[in-house]
Amino acid sequence: MEKVDFVLVGSEAVVESGGLINAVGSNQIAIIAKAANKPFYALAESYKFHRLFPLSQYDLPNQNARIFSFSRPKPAASPPRQPQTSPTRPEASDLAPVTITQEQISQNNPEVDYTRPDLISLVLSDVGSLTPEGVSQYLVGMFAD
Secondary structure, three states: OOOOOOEEEOOOEEEOOOOEEEEOOHHHHHHHHHHOOOOEEEEOOHHHEEOOOOOOHHHOOOOOHHHHOOOOOOOOOOOOOOOOOOOOOOOHHHHOOOOOOHHHHHHOOOOEEEEOHHHOOEEEEOOEEEOHHHHHHHHHHHHOO
16 A cells, blocks of 8 residues: 555445445445555545445345345255264265355345545546545435435
């Protein structure tokens, strides 16, 4: 990060709080930029300004509770085991790695994350350069009519 002058990202949406909804990883880059005292700029057309007001990643409408559960997938049904009378080593099937499909990965992981407004220096848009607070003021003025 010492070789970087600033960070510039696109955006999926800019919300009323001035926060940014973007591809996963943008929030982490913004945190690193803040720690390194580098400005973090977001590019967004004004049609991407939304009246949504999330306070954290968990407030995004596409999140579900299963994303952060760490349970293992249920194995296929197997015949009942006979009771053991003496201790033995675990079977190889008990130690087999769990196979996860691409569909399961995409179903259980978010596609976007939320970047808090305190991590964003400016939002560069077709309506001008706005601070995160300026985005909120712009939206209030746009919907006040």
